[in-house]
Amino acid sequence: MTATVDHAAxxxxxxxxxxxxxxxxxxxxxRLRDEAPLYHNSDLGFWALxxxxxxxxxxxxxxxxxxxxxxxxxxxxxxPHAALTMSFLAMDDPAHLRLRTLVSKGFTPRRIRELEPxxxxxxxxxxDTMLELAASGETVDYVTEFAGKLPMDVIxxxxxxxEPDRQEIRAWADAVMHRDDGVTDVPKxxxxxxxxLFGYYHNxxxxxxxxxxxxxxxxxxxxxxxxxxxxxxxxxxxxxxMVIAGNETTTKLLAxxxxxxxxxxxxxxxxxxxxxxxPLWVEETLRYDTSSQILARTVEGEFRIYDTVIPDGDIVLLxxxxxxxxxxxxEDADDFVIGRDIGxxxxxxxxxxxxxxxxxxxxxxxxxxxxxxxxRIRGFAVDEDNSVRVHSSNVRGFAHxxxxxxxx
Numbered sequence: 309m310t311a312t313v314d315h316a317a318x319x320x321x322x323x324x325x326x327x328x329x330x331x332x333x334x335x336x337x338x339r340l341r342d343e344a345p346l347y348h349n350s351d352l353g354f355w356a357l358x359x360x361x362x363x364x365x366x367x368x369x370x371x372x373x374x375x376x377x378x379x380x381x382x383x384x385x386x387x388p389h390a391a392l393t394m395s396f397l398a399m400d401d402p403a404h405l406r407l408r409t410l411v412s413k414g415f416t417p418r419r420i421r422e423l424e425p426x427x428x429x430x431x432x433x434x435x436d437t438m439l440e441l442a443a444s445g446e447t448v449d450y451v452t453e454f455a456g457k458l459p460m461d462v463i464x465x466x467x468x469x470x471e472p473d474r475q476e477i478r479a480w481a482d483a484v485m486h487r488d489d490g491v492t493d494v495p496k497x498x499x500x501x502x503x504x505l506f507g508y509y510h511n512x513x514x515x516x517x518x519x520x521x522x523x524x525x526x527x528x529x530x531x532x533x534x535x536x537x538x539x540x541x542x543x544x545x546x547x548x549x550m551v552i553a554g555n556e557t558t559t560k561l562l563a564x565x566x567x568x569x570x571x572x573x574x575x576x577x578x579x580x581x582x583x584x585x586x587p588l589w590v591e592e593t594l595r596y597d598t599s600s601q602i603l604a605r606t607v608e609g610e611f612r613i614y615d616t617v618i619p620d621g622d623i624v625l626l627x628x629x630x631x632x633x634x635x636x637x638x639e640d641a642d643d644f645v646i647g648r649d650i651g652x653x654x655x656x657x658x659x660x661x662x663x664x665x666x667x668x669x670x671x672x673x674x675x676x677x678x679x680x681x682x683x684r685i686r687g688f689a690v691d692e693d694n695s696v697r698v699h700s701s702n703v704r705g706f707a708h709x710x711x712x713x714x715x716x
Contacts, residue, residue, distance in 0.1 A: 337630035368660035373605035414527030459558035468523030560599035560705025601629035
C-alpha cells in the first residue's frame, strides 16, 4: 500500500488546525486508518501514521524518527531551539539520555508518592469551592473550578511556586496552548505568555540558587552524576516542559473523563459503587479520548514504510488518538468500556526511549481528583450545548465543561 495525497479530492483528510477536526477527529482517523495509513498533506508539509501498529513502532524508532526539532507541528515551535521549551523531549540520545537521567534524580517516584496527600488537600480545596457553588442547583464550570486548577497547582506545589502566584501562572500556561481557528503557527499571545513564564521561572531558579528549599526546583539544581549537573537553562527548560506537558494534558484528562462518564452512565454506575474502579475509568479515558492526540517526529536519513521512502528532514505525525480507536487492536474500539483490557497497548504516554516521565504523576492526579469528587457527589450531568472545546493542534479536551451536581 502506498501513501495517499488528499488534495486532489478536495478537503484534506487531516488538518490539525481545523476547528471541525477538533470537535470530532475520530471519523477522520477512521478514514486515515482504512484508506491512507500513510498519509501525506503537501500543503502543511507532513506525513501521518494512524494505525496502532505503526504508531507504536514509530514511537520506538528513535533512530529514523528524531525528536531533535521538537514534537509540535507549529513552525515557530520546531527547530534546533525546541529544547529550550521542551527539554529532553526535543532531544535525541546521548543528549536526551543525559538530561533525562539527571532530571530523574530530582523527579523521583518517591517524590510523587509523598506528594499524594497534598494533591488530595488541593483537590478538596477546589472541590469545596465548586460544590458550594453547585449546592443550590446552579450550573458550575468543571474546568474553571476544578479540572483547570488542580494540575497546574500540583505542578506549582512540586516546583515551589507560592500560592498567591499560581492563578497568574495558570493563565499564562493556558495562553501558551490556545489556537484560534485556522491559525497554523504559534500566535503572539502564546509567545508573550511563554516569555512571562520563562521570566518567572528564571527568577525562581535564581532564588533557589541562593536559598535552596525542599521543592523540585532545588532538587534539580542539586542533581549530580559524576560531577555533571544541570545548568540553569536546562532546569528552566524542564520546568517549562512540565507546564506544557504536565498541566494541560492532565486538565484535559480530568474533563474528558467527566464528559465520557456523563455520556456513558451505565459505565459510571459501578464506579460510584466501588471507588477502587476509578483507575480503570482513568485508563479507559486515556485510551478512548487521549489528551495528546498528535506528536511530530523528523526523519533522520530516510524512513521506509508502506513502499514509500520518506526523505531526510520531513515531518511525520504520529496519531495516538487514532491508534487507540484501531479495531485491529481494540475490540469495539469506539465504545467507552471502563475495565476493558488495555495494558501496554496504551500510547497516551508514548513508548520507548521517550516514554513520558510524568505518567505516574498524571495517573495519580487523575485517581485522586476523581475519587475525591465521587466521595462527595451522587451524580452529575454535563450541559453539552454550552461545552466549549480547546483549540490546539495536538491536545484535545475542554476549555469549559458546565455541569450540574447532585451532592451526597
